[in-house]
Amino acid sequence: MTTGSVLALDLVVAVLAAAGWLGGGAAAATGRRRLALGVGAAALLATLARAATTIALARAGWWFAAEKVIIAAPLSLAAVLVAGPRLVRPPADIRPAAVALLFAGYAHTAALLVTVLHGYPVSAGAALLAVAGVAAATAVTWRFLGARPSRTVARAAVVVSLAALVTGTGLAVTTGAAPGVPHAHGHRDEPTVGAPTKRFTLTAASAVVTANGRDVAAWAFNGQVPGPQLTATVGDVLEVTLRNQDIDRGVTLHWHGYDVPNSQDGVPGVTQAAVLPGQEFVYRFHADQAGTYWYHTHAASDLGVRMGLHGVLVVHPGPVTGVDVTVPVHALAGHPLPAPSVAQVRAGEPVRLRLINTDSTTHRYALAGASFRVVAIDGADLRDPPPLADTAVLIPAGGRYDLAFSAPATPVALSVDGRAVWSTGPVTAVTSGWPVLDPLGYGAATPAPWSRFDQELTLVLDRGLDLRGLLPRYAHTVNGAADPDIPPQVVRHGAVVKLRIVNRSLVVHPWHLHGHHVLVLSRDGTPSTGSPLWLDSFDVRPGEVWEVAFHADNPGMWANHCHNLPHADAGMTLHLMYA
Numbered sequence: 178m179t180t181g182s183v184l185a186l187d188l189v190v191a192v193l194a195a196a197g198w199l200g201g202g203a204a205a206a207t208g209r210r211r212l213a214l215g216v217g218a219a220a221l222l223a224t225l226a227r228a229a230t231t232i233a234l235a236r237a238g239w240w241f242a243a244e245k246v247i248i249a250a251p252l253s254l255a256a257v258l259v260a261g262p263r264l265v266r267p268p269a270d271i272r273p274a275a276v277a278l279l280f281a282g283y284a285h286t287a288a289l290l291v292t293v294l295h296g297y298p299v300s301a302g303a304a305l306l307a308v309a310g311v312a313a314a315t316a317v318t319w320r321f322l323g324a325r326p327s328r329t330v331a332r333a334a335v336v337v338s339l340a341a342l343v344t345g346t347g348l349a350v351t352t353g354a355a356p357g358v359p360h361a362h363g364h365r366d367e368p369t370v371g372a373p374t375k376r377f378t379l380t381a382a383s384a385v386v387t388a389n390g391r392d393v394a395a396w397a398f399n400g401q402v403p404g405p406q407l408t409a410t411v412g413d414v415l416e417v418t419l420r421n422q423d424i425d426r427g428v429t430l431h432w433h434g435y436d437v438p439n440s441q442d443g444v445p446g447v448t449q450a451a452v453l454p455g456q457e458f459v460y461r462f463h464a465d466q467a468g469t470y471w472y473h474t475h476a477a478s479d480l481g482v483r484m485g486l487h488g489v490l491v492v493h494p495g496p497v498t499g500v501d502v503t504v505p506v507h508a509l510a511g512h513p514l515p516a517p518s519v520a521q522v523r524a525g526e527p528v529r530l531r532l533i534n535t536d537s538t539t540h541r542y543a544l545a546g547a548s549f550r551v552v553a554i555d556g557a558d559l560r561d562p563p564p565l566a567d568t569a570v571l572i573p574a575g576g577r578y579d580l581a582f583s584a585p586a587t588p589v590a591l592s593v594d595g596r597a598v599w600s601t602g603p604v605t606a607v608t609s610g611w612p613v614l615d616p617l618g619y620g621a622a623t624p625a626p627w628s629r630f631d632q633e634l635t636l637v638l639d640r641g642l643d644l645r646g647l648l649p650r651y652a653h654t655v656n657g658a659a660d661p662d663i664p665p666q667v668v669r670h671g672a673v674v675k676l677r678i679v680n681r682s683l684v685v686h687p688w689h690l691h692g693h694h695v696l697v698l699s700r701d702g703t704p705s706t707g708s709p710l711w712l713d714s715f716d717v718r719p720g721e722v723w724e725v726a727f728h729a730d731n732p733g734m735w736a737n738h739c740h741n742l743p744h745a746d747a748g749m750t751l752h753l754m755y756a
């Protein structure tokens with residue numbers, strides 16, 4: 178069983194335990210003895226099952242189990258100690274057992290809420306609020322069911338719950354109080370890049386574009402979605418003028434995967450101000466990384482990218498030989514782009530397909546009719562990639578894979594999620610059952626470039642209640658906080674940094690650090706054994722732990738976020754800064 182499925186199972190048994198104890202208590206209160214005992218016994222079983230899932234999660238990593246061990250386990254132990262004897266030796270009249278069973282129900286509900294709303298890391302505030310809730314609910318129940326606790330017991334319950342409530346709320350509201358995003362004033366200087374050798378102008382405007390033969394309202398660069406492809410050769414100096422015609426939310430250009438100087442990174446509020454209607458901003462940088470990249474707005478990026486403000490950036494290492502095609506995949510208002518195209522390719526011609534996922538979720542690509550190699554991922558060449566056949570690739574949100582092959586005499590076809598997007602003729606192949614390439618074991622290894630790390634950083638991804646904004650929201654969190662309250666992580670210039678990303682949520686998070694490519698070290702403790710993988714976008718699935726490393730060689734204030742952009746918008750964004 179994967180850690181991801183244990184996380185899901187744990188949630189299920191936690192709900193069953195809470196519901197079971199509450200249901201048993203309600204049955205007891207109304208004097209239904211057999212029902213109360215049956216449901217109570219089921220609750221006891223669910224409680225034992227949660228002990229098992231908690232142990233399994235603790236073994237997979239403390240991040241997955243911390244609050245379950247420290248807060249939920251003592252609560253359920255108390256519940257079992259109080260309610261258990263009533264089940265084992267039930268009184269003839271079950272009604273007096275109701276308070277004990279309901280207490281167990283409150284304890285399990287509190288434990289469940291701690292996991293669902295609070296998660297990692299454990300905090301004293303959450304523990305105290307849980308205890309306060311259980312004590313208060315039990316006291317009220319006691320009163321309501323007519324049982325007469327002694328005055329001392331009643332007073333003690335009131336005092337304990339009030340004290341816990343006040344302290345817990347205080348701690349929950351004040352801990353880690355809003356660090357905000359310190360602005361990177363030191364890195365705004367225009368880099369000296371020399372005279373531009375390639376100039377482009379991108380004008381953002383609302384437009385009606387055609388997708389699948391339908392007119393769709395979009396936001397477009399130069400009237401098209403995707404925007405114009407920017408092509409350069411290593412050694413070029415790019416100058417891109419961004420103009421905003423009428424996008425009220427503002428626009429910027431972020432060069433996804435291109436490790437430009439911080440001032441050119443295009444993150445509004447961090448590296449520049451958003452470009453408002455009527456304004457412009459000029460980006461200049463050296464094209465010194467070859468490969469497949471893309472650009473997109475980073476202002477209101479969830480909406481902006483979805484509406485169409487993105488395009489392809491390809492930097493060639495030298496003169497182009499053979500067929501070189503870019504396939505940027507995007508869902509525009511529910512219409513999948515690109516429209517299918519059929520190319521004329523001579524047998525024996527070298528073909529390079531540059532696959533780009535500009536959506537917020539993973540896509541599955543399959544190339545039928547030829548054996549191929551994955552020659553680059555996220556712009557970086559792989560070392561000695563062996564040929565693949567009848568194998569699909571999964572590309573995370575924001576990621577790119579370059580496939581290369583020599584055109585056979587018979588047709589080939591590339592499909593995305595089962596839909597043909599590029600082909601050289603009709604191909605009838607069912608690709609849905611194909612295995613998926615695991616890049617961590619593909620290609621030839623080289624010795625690690627670093628033998629030790631100067632710093633280690635950890636990001637624990639989860640969901641939780643975020644109370645610090647104007648309206649409470651169920652945020653996507655990093656280390657228990659949501660943007661803008663996640664403290665920036667600080668690295669020293671020149672340090673080799675190990676970054677650990679732990680996903681304790683139930684959904685995939687495609688992780689993306691700006692300004693640096695990260696080298697994959699391991700996933701779930703299993704080292705990467707194939708070609709070195711220098712990625713800028715990688716899927717961290719539920720229950721996974723990725724260890725990656727990077728060289729802190731590009732000073733500035735860098736966004737570090739989930740590239741499922743609705744998640745980034747709902748809190749899962751933090752910053753990396755240089756000391």
Ligand code: C2O
Binds near residue numbers: 431433475689736740
């Ligand atoms: Cu492609 Cu911060 O994003």
Ligand code: CU
Binds near residue numbers: 685687740741744745
């Ligand atoms: Cu995410």
